Amino acid sequence: MASSLNNQPSLKKEANENGEDRISRLPDSVLVHILSFLPTKYAVRTSILSSRWKHIWASVPILEFNGPILLPSYIPFCKHNDNGSFMNFIDRVLILHDLSSIQRFSLGCNPEIDTSRLNTWIGVAIKRSVHEIDINVCEGLDLKLPRNLFTCNTLVVLKLGSQLHFDVPTSISFPCLRIFHVSLISPSNDLTQKLFSSCPMLEELSIIAVMGPGKTVYNISSSALKTLYLSLCVKEYGDSEVVVIVDAPILDYLCIEDDCFVQYCLNSLSSLVKASVCVDASHPHALGAMPHLNRAFVLLEAISNVKHLHLKSSTMAVLGIANDKSWPVFPNLTHLEFDDVGCKSLPKLLNGVPNLCTMVFTKVPLLDSFEPLEQFYWLEPQGVPSCLRSTLKEIKVSGIDGLQDELNLIKYFLENASVLEKMTIGYGMLSIKEEAEFLRHLVRLPRCSKSCQIELV
Numbered sequence: 001m002a003s004s005l006n007n008q009p010s011l012k013k014e015a016n017e018n019g020e021d022r023i024s025r026l027p028d029s030v031l032v033h034i035l036s037f038l039p040t041k042y043a044v045r046t047s048i049l050s051s052r053w054k055h056i057w058a059s060v061p062i063l064e065f066n067g068p069i070l071l072p073s074y075i076p077f078c079k080h081n082d083n084g085s086f087m088n089f090i091d092r093v094l095i096l097h098d099l100s101s102i103q104r105f106s107l108g109c110n111p112e113i114d115t116s117r118l119n120t121w122i123g124v125a126i127k128r129s130v131h132e133i134d135i136n137v138c139e140g141l142d143l144k145l146p147r148n149l150f151t152c153n154t155l156v157v158l159k160l161g162s163q164l165h166f167d168v169p170t171s172i173s174f175p176c177l178r179i180f181h182v183s184l185i186s187p188s189n190d191l192t193q194k195l196f197s198s199c200p201m202l203e204e205l206s207i208i209a210v211m212g213p214g215k216t217v218y219n220i221s222s223s224a225l226k227t228l229y230l231s232l233c234v235k236e237y238g239d240s241e242v243v244v245i246v247d248a249p250i251l252d253y254l255c256i257e258d259d260c261f262v263q264y265c266l267n268s269l270s271s272l273v274k275a276s277v278c279v280d281a282s283h284p285h286a287l288g289a290m291p292h293l294n295r296a297f298v299l300l301e302a303i304s305n306v307k308h309l310h311l312k313s314s315t316m317a318v319l320g321i322a323n324d325k326s327w328p329v330f331p332n333l334t335h336l337e338f339d340d341v342g343c344k345s346l347p348k349l350l351n352g353v354p355n356l357c358t359m360v361f362t363k364v365p366l367l368d369s370f371e372p373l374e375q376f377y378w379l380e381p382q383g384v385p386s387c388l389r390s391t392l393k394e395i396k397v398s399g400i401d402g403l404q405d406e407l408n409l410i411k412y413f414l415e416n417a418s419v420l421e422k423m424t425i426g427y428g429m430l431s432i433k434e435e436a437e438f439l440r441h442l443v444r445l446p447r448c449s450k451s452c453q454i455e456l457v
Contacts, residue, residue, distance in 0.1 A: 024052055028059070036062045036103075040093060058096055061103035063125075065090055083112050091117070094124050106134040179204040186212030186235075197221040207231070211260060213239040221247040233259035233280075254303060261292040266302035275303045278312035293322035301328040311349075313339040313364045320344035327352050334391075339364045347381030356387040363399030363406070363428070378409040384416045392417050398426030398457075402438040411445050420449040426457045 023031070035043040035057055043057040065086075086109070105125040109118070118135075125133060174180075177199045184191075187209060196205065202222040206229040213235075220228065225248040234240040242262045249268040259280040279296045296318045303309075309330065311319075316338055329352040336353060337360040338346075350356070395413055400406050414423065425442075427435065442454070 024050065028056060031056050032059050032061075035060045039064045039066055041065070041089070044093065055098075058098045061099055061101065062106075063093065063097065063102060063104070064106040065093075066106075066108040083110065087114060087117055090121055094121060100128055102128045102130045104132040104134065105130050106132075106136075108136040174199045175201060177202055181206040182208070184209040186210065187216065189214070189216050193217050193219045200224065203227065205229070209233075210235060211240045211242055215241040215243070217243045217245065219245050221245075223249060225251050227251075227253045229255045231257040232262060233257075254306075256299070258299075261295050262299075263295060264299050264302060266299070269303060270305055272303055272306045274308040274310075275306045276310040276312070277303075277315050279318050280314045293318050296322060297326060297328065301326075304328045304330050305332055306330065307332050308335040309333055310337040311339070316345050319349070329354075331355065334358065336360070337362070344377075344379070347385070350385040350387060354386050355391050357391055358394045358396075359392060360396045361398070361409075363397075363401070378405040378412070380408065380412055388413070388417045390419065393419055393421045394424075395420065395422075396424045396426075398424075399428045400425055400430075400438070401428040402430050402434045407438065407441055407445075410442070414445050414447045414452065416448055417452070418448050420447075420452045422453050422455065424455045424457060 026034075031053075035046065040057075040060070040063050043060055047054045047057055090107075102125055105121075107118070107121070122133065122135075178201055180196075180199065180202060182195075184207070196202075196207070197219045199205075199222055201224050203224050204227040205220065205222070205225060207218070208231045211232060211234045218230075228246065228248065228251055230244065232242055232244075234242075240260055242260050243265065244262050245265045245267075246269070247267045250271045251269055252271055252273040253275070254269075254272060255276045257278045257280075261279070277296075277299065279299070296315060327348050331354065333353045334355055334357045336349075336356055336358070338349075339362045395417070397406075397410065410423070410425070413420070427438075430438065439456075
């Protein structure tokens with residue numbers, strides 16, 4: 001047996017008969033596809049492998065450049081002269097690259113990048129019918145994007161990285177922009193009013209912003225917008241006022257993370273299907289007046305047509321301490337998720353969801369920031385919401401710690417959900433003794449729905 005194996009040519013010898021390995025025997029199209037998963041600097045390095053590999057990288061449709069991050073001079077063992085060679089490398093790659101069409105052009109650079117060369121690179125990518133442009137620059141760069149970036153006749157994906165400052169000419173419009181991801185620090189009111197209302201083809205918009213002092217209005221208007229993500233916070237509480245105006249008739253997904261109690265004016269959201277809302281109440285008293293908290297109700301009223309709603313724990317806390325009594329009705333809501341630090345708001349919320357089918361309750365660990373607001377507790381409401389009698393079929397509860405209030409919450413739903421088919425219960429950090437005690441009480445709970453199954457995970 002050993003001799004017969006020794007008589008077989010090894011894979012290594014077979015692969016090297018012609019001086020090539022098996023990878024080099026692959027078709028050029030396959031090699032190009034493999035190299036497209038690498039940052040460009042590594043793809044270019046393959047040119048030294050052999051004459052066969054010398055020009056393969058030049059046909060890769062994805063160009064990814066992650067430049068040196070220049071660190072402060074007081075940090076030891078850092079090189080501070082890499083920026084020039086990085087820019088020269090990009091110049092050389094674009095000269096030697098031989099494709100007439102680029103699928104994606106990705107660039108990460110530091111504030112010391114030459115903006116004129118950056119604009120030249122973007123211009124080259126546009127001339128080669130680029131499909132996606134991903135620009136990520138660090139704080140401190142006053143980036144003036146070339147006008148033709150937004151007027152080219154191609155699908156352009158623009159992702160502007162965190163801590164970015166850039167100027168937009170007052171007369172510019174973005175007729176072809178489909179996807180726009182932008183991060184801003186202390187944006188001017190002039191910028192936010194004009195930038196997001198000049199994109200008639202915009203389908204996806206993501207805004208992450210740290211607001212400065214004064215009043216800032218975001219005017220977001222697009223008849224094609226389908227997805228909107230907003231994450232707005234302030235540097236200091238009490239000195240900022242933020243207004244968000246949205247006019248998007250076919251918007252179907254909305255995600256809001258609001259740390260500054262934004263004043264919302266949301267129009268034409270009749271097509272909204274799914275929404276996630278996180279209104280942070282960590283520092284309500286720093287805002288000076290409780291009426292700011294009631295803006296959460298205005299927001300919920302504006303999205304009351306939604307079918308799938310996720311309310312984060314901080315939002316539930318706001319709803320619990322705000323003094324607005326005008327709870328909205330969600331006539332189309334069938335799926336409700338909430339992360340809760342307390343259940344004070346839940347009964348009122350359930351009264352406004354007559355067609356709810358699925359409820360997902362995730363008990364989150366209590367953070368220090370929420371401690372002054374409310375601890376977890378369950379106060380059984382007066383009466384039973386109509387959805388428990390007629391539509392609620394599935395409940396998922398996770399993060400259970402074995403507390404009596406948690407058991408009371410589960411007991412309430414089992415006793416009153418007439419058509420409930422399944423309840424899934426997930427534990428938090430329970431000891432064996434605590435879990436056994438919890439199960440002992442759980443099996444004794446009466447069930448209104450005879451077909452209800454309880455699953456423990």
